[in-house]
Amino acid sequence: MxxxxxTGRTVDDLKRDEGALRSVLTDAGTKFxxxxxxxxxxxxxxxSAGIYSSNGDGFRFKCHACGFQGDILDVIxxxxxxxxxxxFRRLKGDSQPQRQISTVYSTIEALKAAIPYPVESxxxxxxxxxxxxxxxxxxxxxxxGKTFRQAHPVPASFAFGGISKPWxxxxxxx
Numbered sequence: 001m002x003x004x005x006x007t008g009r010t011v012d013d014l015k016r017d018e019g020a021l022r023s024v025l026t027d028a029g030t031k032f033x034x035x036x037x038x039x040x041x042x043x044x045x046x047x048s049a050g051i052y053s054s055n056g057d058g059f060r061f062k063c064h065a066c067g068f069q070g071d072i073l074d075v076i077x078x079x080x081x082x083x084x085x086x087x088f089r090r091l092k093g094d095s096q097p098q099r100q101i102s103t104v105y106s107t108i109e110a111l112k113a114a115i116p117y118p119v120e121s122x123x124x125x126x127x128x129x130x131x132x133x134x135x136x137x138x139x140x141x142x143x144x145g146k147t148f149r150q151a152h153p154v155p156a157s158f159a160f161g162g163i164s165k166p167w168x169x170x171x172x173x174x
Contacts, residue, residue: 002027002076003090011091014072015058021051021072025061028079041078042066057143071143088116104157108136111151111158117142125168134168 002024006014014020022032028040030049039049042065049063054071062069068078077084105111112119117140125135136151136158150162 002080003087006076007091007093009091011073011088012058014091017072018051018053018059021059021061021075024072024075024079025051039063039065039068041068054143069144085114085116104154104159105151106157108158111136111160112138114160115140115149117147120146123170125170125172127168128172135163 006020025037025040026032030037030040033047035052036047036050038044038047042063044063044065048065049061051059051061054060058071060069060071061075070078073084073087077087080087103114105114108122112122115138119138120141121139123137123139124133125137126133133153138149138151140147140149149160151158151160152163
């Protein structure tokens with residue numbers, strides 16, 4: 001995995017290292033002209049992507065053709081095919097792969113603690129008869145703005161992921 005090359009470095013240090021982001025993209029097949037390049041995630045033939053400085057928060061990659069954008073952690077996540085949380089975990093030196101499917105959290109607070117971004121709100125879609133949640137939607141604050149993660153109940157706990165249709169209505173009374 002790409003992230004294994006950066007184990008032990010802090011997240012802030014890695015985000016501020018333009019050379020590391022450039023190296024990850026170059027190793028994936030990108031050729032640069034200054035800070036401009038072709039995107040490794042789409043089939044653009046002309047440089048429609050590039051690296052830019054993000055208001056002192058480090059360097060980011062953005063492709064104007066496919067719309068992908070993010071810092072080095074997002075790029076590594078997409079290239080390695082893992083969640084950003086896995087990238088964070090591997091940066092800490094934990095080499096055991098995380099088992100996403102079997103990971104359950106006993107409470108909503110434990111679920112929130114497992115997310116590497118601040119949780120701004122939790123929207124509970126509860127069943128009107130039982131009052132128990134059928135779906136949770138967590139609003140997260142990331143460096144790119146807001147994003148959402150879904151979680152659902154499993155026996156006596158919660159797990160990340162959505163549920164099958166029909167989806168429950170938010171704030172339903174009956």
